[in-house]
Amino acid sequence: MLDGSAQRVAVEVLRFGPLPRAQLARRLGLSPGSLTRLTRPLVDSGLLVEGSPENGPDGPGRTGRPSLPLDIRASSxxxxxxxxxxxxxxxxxxxxxxxxxxxxxxxxxxxxxxxxxxxxxxxxxxxxxxxxxxxxxxxxxxxxxxxxxxxxxxxxxxxxxxxxxxxxxxxxxxxxxxxxxxxxxxxxAEHWFGPGRGMRSLLVITIGAGLGCGIVVHDRVVEGAHGGGGTIGHRPVVTWAVCEDGHRGCAHGLVSSRAISGAVAQAVGRPVTYAEALQLAADGHAAARRVVDDAAGALGVLVADVATLVDPELVILTGDGIGLVEVARPAFDTALRENRKEPLAPPRVDVRPFPFxxxxxxxxxxxxxxxxxxxxxxx
Missing domain, CATH: 3.30.420.40 (ATPase, nucleotide binding domain)
Incomplete structure (x- = not known):
């Protein structure tokens, strides 16, 4: 673990490198001499490298050291x-x-x-x-x-x-x-090393057996006083659905994979998996289409609600249930647009595939x- 200003240097390069020394000094409000003093032990330890990490500390990148960018040796x-x-x-x-x-x-x-x-x-x-x-x-x-x-x-x-x-x-x-x-x-991970890199506000919403939300505000992930920051699964989005915990109108009772597969199974009169429910909707089965569009619309309402509260630079939608948005994107987009409060425009949404x-x-x-x-x- 690093301390003080050395920690600030390492974190800045880790998140945003490679960075030229002059730019790094400006970003951290350090003089060139202070930056040299702080980075020397980090380079000597192998944590930072001058020039391309592939060149290594003893490679050709050593020539003209002060003008070379600093980067993290990720393999260290x-x-x-x-x-x-x-x-x-x-x-x-x-x-x-x-x-x-x-x-x-x-x-x-x-x-x-x-x-x-x-x-x-x-x-x-x-x-x-x-x-x-x-x-x-x-x-x-x-x-x-x-x-x-x-x-x-x-x-x-x-x-x-x-x-x-x-x-x-x-x-x-x-x-x-x-x-x-x-x-x-x-x-x-998405904030430091993914599409949220460099953003000070971000939402990551996951869809699957439940619904989850990670919130970044002022460049920090919100944890909450008791570890419950980002709990959104039981936020109300409609008036008629009831979840397995008895909450009326909550997102979990409409958008979770179990809720969708259960509603489609009831409509077709036989058990179906979540993947089958989405496929039936994609193939034009009227009842399945209605269930999936309702779920996608409810998700749009939920995203609009949380995005209005946070006003993020980006919303990332992911999770093992992300196929819902892929199958019913028009219903999601319409609900998001209609429920985003003026004068704020609908947020930028990045739908990402999700391996476990x-x-x-x-x-x-x-x-x-x-x-x-x-x-x-x-x-």
């Missing part, structure tokens, strides 16, 4: 990221910029805390052996996570009491460990942040 550090679902553990190894270098997936046979810790340790072990220079472990979990350490509640695992998951996993793996809500972790390894990559990004910033300065 390795991090592990893990995403815990109800039935599987997804793990990746990344470099300092959260580029995935290796991945591994294993089933989760038991959702109890002790079994989850054992399963994570088991999936991490071969990756640790192949990458002994790993500096930290990040874990993403769907639930209420406090201060990137303790899971206060994880409904999908049946956890009703607090679990000190970071401490348990640190003891099981021997690695510094940080835990975060999975959507917030994904938001951290992205969740694990997000967790690794949180581990990167913890490494360079420390828990007290988590972004």
């Amino acid at each position: 550090r390795r991090f592990l990221g893990v995403k815990i679902t109800g039935d599987a553990v997804f793990a990746v190894v990344t470099d300092l910029r959260a580029t995935v270098l290796a991945e591994h997936t294993a089933p989760l046979p038991d959702p109890g805390p002790a079994a989850v810790v054992a399963a994570v340790a088991d999936v991490v072990r071969p990756l640790q052996a192949a990458h002994p220079d790993v500096r930290g472990l990040g874990v993403g979990i769907g639930g209420l996570v406090v201060e990137r350490r303790d899971v206060a509640r994880a409904h999908f695992l049946g956890w009703r009491e607090p679990v000190r998951l970071a401490d348990l996993l640190a003891a099981a793996t021997g690695l510094p460990t940080v835990v975060d809500n999975d959507v917030r972790a994904l938001t951290a 390894t992205e969740w694990a990559r997000g967790a690794a990004a949180v581990a990167v942040q913890e490494h360079v910033l420390g828990a007290a300065a988590a972004t």
Whole structure:
């Protein structure tokens, strides 16, 4: 972990590099002499490199050192990221910029805390052996996570009491460990290393078995006083739908993959998967089309509502249920446009495909942040 001004230099180059020295000094309000003093030990340690990282500290890029840009040597550090679902553990190894270098997936046979810790340790072990220079472990979990350490509640695992998951996993793996809500972790990766790079305000909304939202305001991910920042699944969007928890009109009861597949199954008189429900709608089945368009419209209302509150530079829509927007984009766009409050224009929306390894990559990004910033300065 770095301290003070050296930390500011490393973070700026990590997020926005390569940067010429003069530009970096201006961005940080440092004199050229102060910047040289701060960067010398970072270069000597191998964390920063002058010129192209491919040239290396001893390569041809050393000539004329002061005029060369500074960049992070992304390969100088390795991090592990893990995403815990109800039935599987997804793990990746990344470099300092959260580029995935290796991945591994294993089933989760038991959702109890002790079994989850054992399963994570088991999936991490071969990756640790192949990458002994790993500096930290990040874990993403769907639930209420406090201060990137303790899971206060994880409904999908049946956890009703607090679990000190970071401490348990640190003891099981021997690695510094940080835990975060999975959507917030994904938001951290998109903010630092994805399309939200350089933006001070951002929304990441995920669609799937539930709905999640990561919020960036003033260049910081919103965690909330009790770890609940970005909880949007039960925000009301209509008056007639009822979710499985009995909430009338909430987004979860209309937009979640289970709600859509259940409504289409009722309409066609047989069980259907989420993928089948979307395909029926795409093929022109009238009842399925109506269900999917209603869901996409409700999502548009939800996005407009949250975007009006935050006024973000960008909204990223993703998740394993993102096919909803692909099949019913006109219904989504219409609802978004009609429900965005004047004088604000509809926000820019980026619909992104979503492999499950992205969740694990997000967790690794949180581990990167913890490494360079420390828990007290988590972004």
